[in-house]
Amino acid sequence: MTKIKITKVETNKRMEEIISLCKRRGFVFQGSEIYGGLGGVYDYGHYGTLLKNNIRDSWQKSMIQDRDDVYLLDSAIFMHPTTWVASGHVGNFDDPLVECRKCHNRMRADHILESFGISADKMPIDFINKELDKLREEKKLKCSTCGLSDITAAKKFSLMIKSNFGSPTDELKEENVVYLRPETCGGIYLQYKNTVDSLHPKLPFGIAQIGKAFRNEIAARQFIFRTREFEQMEMQYFINKKDTKEKYEMWKEARMKWYFEQGIPKDKLQWYKHEKLAHYASEAYDVKYDFSSLGGFDEVEGIHARGDWDLSQHSKFSGVDLSYYDDETKERFIPHIVETSAGLNRLVLMFLDNAYTEDNLGGEKRLFLKLPKQLAPIKIAVFPLLRNKPNLVEKAKEIYDILRKDFICEFDDNGNIGKRYRRQDEIGTPYCVTVDFETIEKDNMVTVRDRDTGNQERVKIDELKEFFAKKL
């Protein structure tokens, strides 16, 4: 594993530029901004929603349409509270919280220790406090906001968000708590049996789902990388235990291939092997992407061999038999699971981070999003050369009406062509089509301009649809 590089200044500048572009061009806004914002919550504007949906659809296609062994599920955010007792989340899904007594800044104690090179992964709270005491004695323990040294001892802070969903009273009472799911896979385990009973799949098979999950992060930050409300794309692959190694490798390969197919360069991706595993797990790797905007590699997806822990626990707590009977081998057993779990919002950040490019085009500095064509929010923009020439406008609209049936298109007649190119470059539109006087007067051809190279070529209007069908 490559050591994570931290280059503070560079990180912030790049991240600020991306955040600024996101707001200015309608990709991502701070949630509830007019009310001063809500911490760790973001809203997706027009282009951001289109981009996020394209990533979602590409993932789903790779799971469902391109394969024969994975089925879809869309289970609810709210689940029976016992679910999270069985999974071990209730009472065990927490982060170590410390607070500055002066400015009330809340911090994660494990992150503080890690900033001093002390690995705090899965460290019990007592040990964390011992390490904090050492730092305190050495006068190294300081608030990240006000810089003062009056920091509380660490205590466990539950990440589970509670609600009065379905409660018989509209007061908020601990005894009526129903949790918001902290991960989407729980729904897959609970509907494993219904899926088997309705679809009759043979092992190995997977269930994939895309949906929201919620965690009361102590310090939500890094823009859309770590938020309290987020979207997961998870797939649970049910297997015979003996096939674990083979299927685990298959999924590692399949998932990495997906990143390559979405245009992420090989040198920006790496495998991070978890050394400390949960007692039931036999293997755990993360896919890490080299975020310029975060200053180094960080997790975008986890691929875990989870044994038979999940189905065994839910079988035990529900009293429902979740075993599988193999017709061929006449064996009955609880299937083992290989899980792939990606964060959709941090993938949006990954694609923006990878696409955000400044270059020189024709002697001018420009900013553009080098998004892979299949993910670009808008595929083609159509312009009349001049907005005050009705015959150009009419012809451009005609072309726009043809292309929009098959592609997400934009029509723009605002400002000069140069400005329109820059606007489309900034949102990552792969192609711009311009109708000019030659189109009308001479050749019935239009200029098609390529986002990445700035190259222009003349294409016959009659052949445009086919031209783009091949390109996009």
Add this chain to the structure above:
Amino acid sequence: MTKIKITKVETNKRMEEIISLCKRRGFVFQGSEIYGGLGGVYDYGHYGTLLKNNIRDSWQKSMIQDRDDVYLLDSAIFMHPTTWVASGHVGNFDDPLVECRKCHNRMRADHILESFGISADKMPIDFINKELDKLREEKKLKCSTCGLSDITAAKKFSLMIKSNFGSPTDELKEENVVYLRPETCGGIYLQYKNTVDSLHPKLPFGIAQIGKAFRNEIAARQFIFRTREFEQMEMQYFINKKDTKEKYEMWKEARMKWYFEQGIPKDKLQWYKHEKLAHYASEAYDVKYDFSSLGGFDEVEGIHARGDWDLSQHSKFSGVDLSYYDDETKERFIPHIVETSAGLNRLVLMFLDNAYTEDNLGGEKRLFLKLPKQLAPIKIAVFPLLRNKPNLVEKAKEIYDILRKDFICEFDDNGNIGKRYRRQDEIGTPYCVTVDFETIEKDNMVTVRDRDTGNQERVKIDELKEFFAKKL
């Protein structure tokens, strides 16, 4: 407005059949079923998710790809708590609750009154209790479950679901309450300004969003028609006040057209005009569909002229200017709004209700889903006539691999052809393709069978792709 017909027995039988099909074939499952279920919560299986996604995509296409004046938004479920004070939801979004003192069954008092023909829409709680007292004196007030007459007085029950999202403590405290949104349109109002500032749209324009909303329904029932967790598809159209009537009519027409295009017959749809309007509203109609499974017409969508209430309230409570400056008329004003608001889950029920068909085909009774092709979960199923003939299987797989690139397909070699047809009929697959001995030995053609008519025709393998491109 046609009087709603209630035919209790018919309702239940039809609904039970649909619920049974949904579970048996993997459309919809009770949420958390292995733990005894969670009231008013449903999970969507493989085919249900595909169907729901197709409805969602069709709605989005009609809003975004087919129009030039509507933009997307995907705002978070969690919003600043002041949002719901400004909107009037806090303290005012409630239903009248009564409870049976014997069996603790909870009921909506307004529904009880309506069952006696007393319209309780927007009736103050005191008046509701007076009406309940009359029924009590006449010995007509009975528990819907145990039949006894010991019913409490009505009290207001808030539908707002509360959480400790973002709370500095992991205890559940009223002072830290953050609500789950009870409707998705709130996010649109809060991001109206960011949308204008980033996309620079000219009035009139709309913002559309699809997402989850949550209401603590006292009695969630009628399967997926009324659930506590549900998905809305909402569009807010921002206009100059003077255009209200014209734009309201435009949207009424556009939305009704969408239902027709999705194959819902005209006689199963009707407009329901709201007589009692909110003080800020100038017009409100619902689209009602004639649910066989509910025994009559009920709401699937609302189209409301909301005046400038929403933006004015949020402007007032946030202190942020939400006015629009019209370049042409040099006017500055708070835009008025026409809203279209559909329930995605009840649309799933509507399409299932409309598609669920029993007929006689070739002398045999069969059950099939007559779904419009564009909404069917699976478009084409491919079969080898016999599973134990490698050359048939190989050829069928070859065809399947060609078609799956463009269409969601299934391969099935289980059981005889008749059984496979019935399985595909039940999930609404428009076409089945069978490879038989003639295909291999004679004509390189396959049998394409039509779901609705059962008619079969021979199509050349080379022409299959084009054949389906035209049909689907």
